[in-house]
Amino acid sequence: MAQQPGAQADAGETRPVCVDDLRQSAAARLAPAVWDFVAGGSGTESTLDANRTALDSVSLVPRVLAGIEKTDTGARLLGTSAALPLAVAPMAYQCLLHPEGERAAAQGALAAQVPFVVSTISSRSLEEIAEVGAPLWFQLYWLRDRGRMTELIRRAEQAGCQALMVTVDVPIMGRRLRDLRNEFTLPDWIRCANLEPDGLSAAHAHRPSESAVAAHTSIAFDSTFGWSDVEWIRAQTRLPLVIKGVLDPRDAETAVRLGADAVVVSNHGGRQLDGAPASVSALPWVVEAVGGQCQVLMDSGVRSGTDILRALALGADGVLIGRPVLWGLSTAGARGVAQVLSILRTELEEALLLSGCADLEAARTLRTLVAGARG
Ligand SMILES: Cc1cc2nc3c(=O)[nH]c(=O)nc-3n(C[C@H](O)[C@H](O)[C@H](O)COP(=O)(O)O)c2cc1C
Numbered sequence: 001m002a003q004q005p006g007a008q009a010d011a012g013e014t015r016p017v018c019v020d021d022l023r024q025s026a027a028a029r030l031a032p033a034v035w036d037f038v039a040g041g042s043g044t045e046s047t048l049d050a051n052r053t054a055l056d057s058v059s060l061v062p063r064v065l066a067g068i069e070k071t072d073t074g075a076r077l078l079g080t081s082a083a084l085p086l087a088v089a090p091m092a093y094q095c096l097l098h099p100e101g102e103r104a105a106a107q108g109a110l111a112a113q114v115p116f117v118v119s120t121i122s123s124r125s126l127e128e129i130a131e132v133g134a135p136l137w138f139q140l141y142w143l144r145d146r147g148r149m150t151e152l153i154r155r156a157e158q159a160g161c162q163a164l165m166v167t168v169d170v171p172i173m174g175r176r177l178r179d180l181r182n183e184f185t186l187p188d189w190i191r192c193a194n195l196e197p198d199g200l201s202a203a204h205a206h207r208p209s210e211s212a213v214a215a216h217t218s219i220a221f222d223s224t225f226g227w228s229d230v231e232w233i234r235a236q237t238r239l240p241l242v243i244k245g246v247l248d249p250r251d252a253e254t255a256v257r258l259g260a261d262a263v264v265v266s267n268h269g270g271r272q273l274d275g276a277p278a279s280v281s282a283l284p285w286v287v288e289a290v291g292g293q294c295q296v297l298m299d300s301g302v303r304s305g306t307d308i309l310r311a312l313a314l315g316a317d318g319v320l321i322g323r324p325v326l327w328g329l330s331t332a333g334a335r336g337v338a339q340v341l342s343i344l345r346t347e348l349e350e351a352l353l354l355s356g357c358a359d360l361e362a363a364r365t366l367r368t369l370v371a372g373a374r375g
Pocket residue numbers: 037038039051089090091092119120121139167244266267268269270299300301302320321322323324
């Protein structure tokens with residue numbers, strides 16, 4: 001398969017020096033329809049693009065003469081100790097990218113000592129992933145089968161997951177034009193391992209001008225869930241509860257009132273409502289609204305240590321890393337994921353030092369300039 005210059009991370013000849021090197025490597029390796037499934041957003045992809053533009057528009061104002069030699073990137077996210085203020089975002093069907101799928105990605109997270117979030121629709125089961133020994137959180141989608149949801153929560157607890165993350169921005173799957181054009185269909189050997197034996201027949205069945213993954217979602221997911229259902233979930237488990245996919249501060253306030261331990265400010269990597277704001281643009285509102293009553297995480301578009309520092313300076317406690325992990329996974333399995341996370345660590349350490357911050361607490365006191373306004 002064609003290789004682009006600087007993309008031989010697998011061969012060990014040229015080590016990737018930034019996350020984008022692994023993106024290029026993944027783009028050269030993956031089948032075009034799988035690449036599109038990972039890279040694509042919904043509609044015109046305006047929100048997908050906005051995530052990057054908005055992050056790039058946040059300038060960090062460094063402090064000088066701070067007299068520091070080393071920086072400490074250690075964080076505590078929802079009671080889980082992490083070497084970095086980040087977790088690997090929940091992402092479906094990782095066996096599309098590597099035969100070991102989520103097991104390899106979790107090995108990368110273990111090497112980096114950061115939490116790995118298992119998706120409800122992972123292609124390896126919770127239990128198979130837990131064998132790896134990484135710090136795990138479990139992500140729950142709202143299923144039509146409520147009994148199945150309670151069973152999944154019990155399984156997550158038994159597998160040692162340290163938090164439950166409920167994704168609330170997928171009543172239906174956003175209209176992803178690349179997948180529609182590709183008539184994207186999961187190969188037969190991809191499992192929806194946590195939901196067996198129900199199988200994935202809808203996602204395996206090719207339909208003209210349709211995405212089979214979207215078809216499966218509309219069969220399996222319940223679009224009518226509401227805040228009273230979040231109350232129900234809160235009552236089902238003592239695990240820390242995370243609400244993922246919040247952009248409006250009023251929703252963040254409700255999440256806090258109902259007992260959420262964290263919210264994730266997220267537009268699902270630009271894959272749900274096209275036209276939604278960039279996550280980083282919504283972050284300061286949400287931080288202000290929750291007023292320290294719960295942790296605030298952010299995802300969508302984070303690609304460097306500088307981006308992580310931007311999120312921290314705007315008040316986040318940490319970030320989730322999405323697609324870059326899949327780029328590393330498809331390039332070199334567990335080693336590729338570890339490389340992505342190690343690059344982010346090096347970049348964050350350097351950005352902290354260059355901005356005069358000894359640790360994450362200091363990072364939160366940095367000033368920002370956003371599109372000319374003083375932050
Ligand atoms: C291929 C792919 C699959 C995803 N699957 C899930 C999922 O199963 N559950 C979920 O809550 N979010 C899912 N997401 C969204 C991510 O958790 C995260 O919000 C998003 O990828 C962050 O944006 P980024 O990729 O730009 O970093 C998925 C994203 C991608 C790219």
